[in-house]
Amino acid sequence: MRPTLAAQGVSSLALFGSVARGDAREDSDIDLAIETRGKFSLLDLAGVKMLVEERMGRDVDLVFIEGLSPRRRKSALRDLIPIF
Numbered sequence: 001m002r003p004t005l006a007a008q009g010v011s012s013l014a015l016f017g018s019v020a021r022g023d024a025r026e027d028s029d030i031d032l033a034i035e036t037r038g039k040f041s042l043l044d045l046a047g048v049k050m051l052v053e054e055r056m057g058r059d060v061d062l063v064f065i066e067g068l069s070p071r072r073r074k075s076a077l078r079d080l081i082p083i084f
Contacts, residue, residue: 001055002084008048011037016079017061029059032083033076036064 005013017031018024032052036044049062065073 009036009038009040011035013083015081015083016076020079020081029061030056031061033063033065
């Protein structure tokens with residue numbers, strides 16, 4: 001999936017949240033943090049989200065770490081597992 005996401009402008013992807021901590025439930029979504037390069041629109045973000053959800057077979061919460069509230073950012077950074 002990395003080459004496909006990189007071609008869409010994603011420069012890094014990391015897992016955080018309940019899945020990263022190992023305490024996810026069957027109905028938990030997958031929390032992913034992304035960094036992008038160049039222009040990256042909301043439409044681009046939606047396209048990446050759909051692609052990852054399709055591949056993972058689960059709901060995905062795709063965020064920019066710097067866009068999180070300070071409290072949620074601190075928690076996310078503590079759990080962060082880089083994918084690429």
